[in-house]
Amino acid sequence: MERERNMNDWQASSSNPAVMAVVVTFNRKELLAECLTALLEQTRPVDRVFVVDQASTDGTSALLEDRGFLASSVVVYKRFETNTGGAGGFCRGVEIAHEAGADWIWMMDDDAIAYPDALGKMLQYADAPAVAAIANAKLRPDGVLDRGHFILDKRAAGRSTGPVSLTFSSFVGLMVSRQAVDRIGYPKGDFFLQGDDTEYCRRLCSVGNIVFAEDSILLHK
Numbered sequence: 001m002e003r004e005r006n007m008n009d010w011q012a013s014s015s016n017p018a019v020m021a022v023v024v025t026f027n028r029k030e031l032l033a034e035c036l037t038a039l040l041e042q043t044r045p046v047d048r049v050f051v052v053d054q055a056s057t058d059g060t061s062a063l064l065e066d067r068g069f070l071a072s073s074v075v076v077y078k079r080f081e082t083n084t085g086g087a088g089g090f091c092r093g094v095e096i097a098h099e100a101g102a103d104w105i106w107m108m109d110d111d112a113i114a115y116p117d118a119l120g121k122m123l124q125y126a127d128a129p130a131v132a133a134i135a136n137a138k139l140r141p142d143g144v145l146d147r148g149h150f151i152l153d154k155r156a157a158g159r160s161t162g163p164v165s166l167t168f169s170s171f172v173g174l175m176v177s178r179q180a181v182d183r184i185g186y187p188k189g190d191f192f193l194q195g196d197d198t199e200y201c202r203r204l205c206s207v208g209n210i211v212f213a214e215d216s217i218l219l220h221k
Contacts, residue, residue, distance in 0.1 A: 017103035020048040022093030025110035044120035053079040087196035091189030121216035132180035132208030135169035136216035
């Protein structure tokens, strides 16, 4: 992997980048269907959606087939026979999307419902200087912003210009640039359930900025 470029020497390379979503799921087929419907109804369409099924036993594949998701040219269903947790799922999914040629990899929990303009509003920040990733705002079911999903970069808090940056974002809706993945690799799968997003954000911040697209909204059920 390419790891030696200075963080100021790169940014998104295309005015019409390929955006591929990675949805990690385990035994939440109804929520997954809501999540996929929202992704497929984005005003700026996603180019591919990879569903990483972590050995679900609730009939997830049958539901996806019955509701037509598997007939979509956009949805790619990947079932694994071993559940390696959320961390393992995102490790697998980011690798799959990266190898498929994604310019941006949009990570998503199966219980996250993106507002129709969420992706379009994130991509408005794609040309910000040295952007390694873009995070959006997560709302709780009661409509309140969930501040547990992000940490503001205090060093940049006083800036009067430019986008707000973060030192941490959960993997719920975090979109990572291909060039950042080229430099830092994939999330660590051996965390299983917790800490993988914290560790990966540390690596992202070592090569660029995590931009906060606070007007891009996900409902996190």
